[in-house]
Amino acid sequence: MSLRVKQKLRDGVIQGLIYLTVLLVSLIFFWLLFDLVHGGAAHLSWEFLTESPTDAGRAGGIASILVSTVLILLVAMVASVPLAWSTAVLLAELVPAESTFGRIVRFSLYVLAGVPSIVFGLFGHAFFSIYLELGFSILSGGLTLACMLLPILTSTAEAGLRAVPDTYRLSAAALGLSRTAALTHLILPAAAPTLAAGLLIGIGRALAETAALLFTSGYVDRMPGSLLDSGRALALHIFDLSMNVPGGDSPAYASSLVLVSLLLCINILSMKLAYGLQRKKIMT
Amino acid sequence: MNDDPNAFTLGPLEAGPPCCEPQPVIQVRNLSLRYNTQAALDNVSLDIFKGCITALIGPSGCGKTSFLSAINRMTDLIPGCSIDGRILVDSQNIHHPQCDVQALRRRIGMVFQKPTPFPLSIRRNIALPLNEHGITQKTEVAAITETVLRDVGLWNEVCDRLDVSALSLSGGQQQRLCIARALALNPEILLMDEPCSALDPMASGIVEDLICSLQGRYTIVIVTHNLAQARRIANYAAFFWVRGHAGHLVEFGRCRHIFESPRDELTAAYVNGARG
Numbered sequence: 304m305s306l307r308v309k310q311k312l313r314d315g316v317i318q319g320l321i322y323l324t325v326l327l328v329s330l331i332f333f334w335l336l337f338d339l340v341h342g343g344a345a346h347l348s349w350e351f352l353t354e355s356p357t358d359a360g361r362a363g364g365i366a367s368i369l370v371s372t373v374l375i376l377l378v379a380m381v382a383s384v385p386l387a388w389s390t391a392v393l394l395a396e397l398v399p400a401e402s403t404f405g406r407i408v409r410f411s412l413y414v415l416a417g418v419p420s421i422v423f424g425l426f427g428h429a430f431f432s433i434y435l436e437l438g439f440s441i442l443s444g445g446l447t448l449a450c451m452l453l454p455i456l457t458s459t460a461e462a463g464l465r466a467v468p469d470t471y472r473l474s475a476a477a478l479g480l481s482r483t484a485a486l487t488h489l490i491l492p493a494a495a496p497t498l499a500a501g502l503l504i505g506i507g508r509a510l511a512e513t514a515a516l517l518f519t520s521g522y523v524d525r526m527p528g529s530l531l532d533s534g535r536a537l538a539l540h541i542f543d544l545s546m547n548v549p550g551g552d553s554p555a556y557a558s559s560l561v562l563v564s565l566l567l568c569i570n571i572l573s574m575k576l577a578y579g580l581q582r583k584k585i586m587t
Numbered sequence: 588m589n590d591d592p593n594a595f596t597l598g599p600l601e602a603g604p605p606c607c608e609p610q611p612v613i614q615v616r617n618l619s620l621r622y623n624t625q626a627a628l629d630n631v632s633l634d635i636f637k638g639c640i641t642a643l644i645g646p647s648g649c650g651k652t653s654f655l656s657a658i659n660r661m662t663d664l665i666p667g668c669s670i671d672g673r674i675l676v677d678s679q680n681i682h683h684p685q686c687d688v689q690a691l692r693r694r695i696g697m698v699f700q701k702p703t704p705f706p707l708s709i710r711r712n713i714a715l716p717l718n719e720h721g722i723t724q725k726t727e728v729a730a731i732t733e734t735v736l737r738d739v740g741l742w743n744e745v746c747d748r749l750d751v752s753a754l755s756l757s758g759g760q761q762q763r764l765c766i767a768r769a770l771a772l773n774p775e776i777l778l779m780d781e782p783c784s785a786l787d788p789m790a791s792g793i794v795e796d797l798i799c800s801l802q803g804r805y806t807i808v809i810v811t812h813n814l815a816q817a818r819r820i821a822n823y824a825a826f827f828w829v830r831g832h833a834g835h836l837v838e839f840g841r842c843r844h845i846f847e848s849p850r851d852e853l854t855a856a857y858v859n860g861a862r863g
């Protein structure tokens with residue numbers, strides 16, 4: 304066999320393998336989607352979204368679950384976003400990249416990012432629920448989620464701030480602008496798409512979280528009256544329906560369909576943002 | 588080197604413009620500059636005279652940009668950069684703890700080698716620094732904007748689209764916008780780092796005319812690789828050269844002397860195009 308033919312053959316085999324894996328990956332995704340739609344679409348209706356669950360979730364809808372989920376999410380975001388973004392500003396703008404302080408903070412975030420969510424759940428239970436006496440409550444669950452989201456929010460925001468060209472900082476300084484002015488008028492707006500993308504990733508994580516909420520926000524599926532009430536998150540509802548409730552399969556499927564649709568929307572949104580950011584970079 | 592900063596680096600006779608007494612506004616004395624351990628400038632002493640154009644010439648990497656950044660303390664922002672020696676602006680040591688860096692940088696404007704417009708509208712590019720320095724009245728800001736854009740010959744090109752992004756301008760227009768932005772703050776001194784290097788000959792000519800028209804009103808220090816341009820516009824010229832990795836000031840004097848009767852062989856070779 305001539306060298307040329309050999310090379311052609313090798314190229315062909317490798318290309319074929321790559322196509323095969325791509326096909327496999329998309330197949331898994333579509334199979335999952337198909338399974339969800341197949342199992343849940345029949346159960347899905349407007350009433351399902353607007354009624355509260357009865358009979359342990361076998362009947363009724365998921366209205367109270369959705370409300371609890373949104374409340375937990377809100378608490379988590381309100382608590383974590385300001386902290387995460389100010390930490391990112393500190394790391395990216397105020398301390399030199401190689402400083403010991405920056406390294407320690409970055410290392411802690413790294414470790415925190417790798418901690419399994421069930422550990423966050425246990426920590427949240429011990430600290431927020433028991434030590435701070437918040438009990439099983441939306442507040443306790445939201446704050447636990449906030450701890451879990453800190454590393455991802457901080458590192459995406461820091462990366463976004465670092466991606467802002469130094470020339471903005473230098474020319475702002477050369478014009479006698481204060482650091483605060485440069486930050487608020489130039490750097491934060493320029494980093495806004497990445498900050499938003501990071502926010503969406505965080506929201507996606509929080510929506511999908513089960514283990515961290517198990518011992519913190521609890522199981523109660525009633526409509527929550529306040530942040531100190533226990534509230535069941537959507538992912539937890541699915542877990543409970545499929546594990547503990549015989550005959551809860553079709554509502555579990557329908558709930559999963561809702562959750563996955565939400566996650567899909569959020570992912571598409573964050574991809575759009577990231578793409579917009581990239582295009583803007585190419586343009587400048 | 589003489590320790591009295593009030594002594595000229597040139598003899599007063601040579602320093603003097605023919606008509607009047609030269610007044611040094613910037614006095615650099617024994618300036619050494621290092622990036623981490625690497626020396627970039629070694630023992631440079633130089634006077635910049637009021638209302639005059641001083642050209643810094645020399646081969647790439649001889650520390651011209653570093654010298655400029657030291658004057659408005661942009662070197663503070665470069666990690667690992669350290670400075671030895673004194674820089675006096677109007678007899679005030681700029682490294683004195685009580686020196687207000689923001690005010691200093693307002694007095695000493697800077698134009699970078701590459702255009703650095705902010706990702707804002709053309710109008711906002713000029714208004715933002717004005718607002719930050721306390722000029723917030725809309726009519727005043729608008730008036731200043733028009734004046735400086737006319738100064739740089741950009742007004743007719745952009746007057747009907749002041750609200751589009753400055754990034755949509757061409758490179759040459761961006762550079763002129765940056766010059767306008769620096770002029771808007773009404774600085775006393777203007778540092779320009781190869782302002783024409785990114786421009787076509789036409790735009791370069793406009794900027795050159797602009798610089799000439801600013802002579803007398805502003806004190807200008809300009810880095811340029813274009814020796815013909817330096818010769819056309821400058822009153823004084825400083826020639827830098829790398830010796831053992833660090834930049835040295837080889838010769839400083841009236842532009843005509845540097846180009847026509849340099850004292851140093853190296854200068855003669857460089858300005859005649861034999862070296863560098």
Ligand SMILES: Nc1ncnc2c1ncn2[C@@H]1O[C@H](COP(=O)(O)OP(=O)(O)OP(=O)(O)O)[C@@H](O)[C@H]1O
Pocket residue numbers: 622625626627646647648649650651652653654665
């Ligand atoms: N931020 C920096 N960190 C480390 N070294 C630097 C930095 N900036 C410049 N240098 C070094 O300092 C020396 C002088 O650089 P400088 O930029 O002042 O030269 P220049 O005369 O402006 O050159 P050019 O004409 O190419 O612009 C060079 O050897 C360069 O490698």
Ligand SMILES: [Mg+2]
Pocket residue numbers: 651652653700780
């Ligand atoms: Mg340079």
